[in-house]
Amino acid sequence: MTTYSLSSTSEKMKLNNKIEDLQKEVPKTSFCPILSSTENLTELYEFLTAYLGSDHYLLLMENHVIVMAPVKDAFKIASGLSTALTENFYKNHTVLYYRNPCTGSLLERISELQDTSRSIVQSDLKGSLYAVEDLFLVRILEQISKEELSKFLETKRSSYEKLSYELRLTVKTFIEESLSMSRTSKVLFIHRNTLTYRIQKIHQITGLDIRNFQEALQLLTLSYFV
Known part of the structure; x- marks a missing residue:
């Protein structure tokens, strides 16, 4: 070899x-x-x-x-x-x-x-x-101090952990598809109304609206570390 x-x-x-x-x-x-x-x-x-x-x-x-x-x-x-x-x-x-x-x-x-x-x-x-x-x-995120990152994770960890696998997959796919409702629905094989319900559920549990770019980044960060 x-x-x-x-x-x-x-x-x-x-x-x-x-x-x-x-x-x-x-x-x-x-x-x-x-x-x-x-x-x-x-x-x-x-x-x-x-x-x-x-x-x-x-x-x-x-x-x-x-x-x-x-x-x-x-x-x-x-x-x-x-x-x-x-x-x-x-x-x-x-x-x-x-x-x-x-x-x-x-x-x-x-x-x-x-x-x-x-x-x-x-x-x-x-x-x-x-x-x-x-x-x-x-x-x-490597440029951010570990203390700042840990502080952010601790404030959001408990709520993110309440998301089911289905909702976490929705977070990942929605971000991968550039926050597109139509493409995400197609990839997940679900109706647009079902996706809307899941997004509302994610918002309800975490307090973060994945349709907002800044809050989507927060959810993406949580998906990496939690």
Whole structure:
């Protein structure tokens, strides 16, 4: 197993050459990296090799394993991988993917995945499967003192914890769909009136109106840490 790194120019060139070789094999396919990590990296690499049927599209990094996935299949592969890891008792794992097509160089995207993964660890987020696009706020919150963040969480934690799984999923989806009633209803397979009822229920329980951008950010922050 070759271990890759972004620690020096020569290491970056070696990784970039590997990526270019993969791209040449399937020139009509656009790749996007998926980051996965657990406590035992070697064991994870072996698991991923068995899960994917080959290690051909795996890149073993110093602290993570990168799966080079076709852009159109990124979410399917990432969610399936996270489910498989959970079912095989890898409870403490992280899977990071891009919801939108990658822009810029793949080396930059891998570097961004690694930075975001460190933010997840430092922030002690709840969960295991994340889209990079959803964690932009977490990177911003790193600039806030832990005391201020803890104070905010303590004032809202008890009310947020009263939300059912259904309502928490509504919070997450509504924000992912840019506060769009129609798109959220479609994704959740519910009637618009049902969504309106859920939004009112969330407001009633937490005191936060998710239709308001500032209050939606507060709910998003709570969804990360509670």
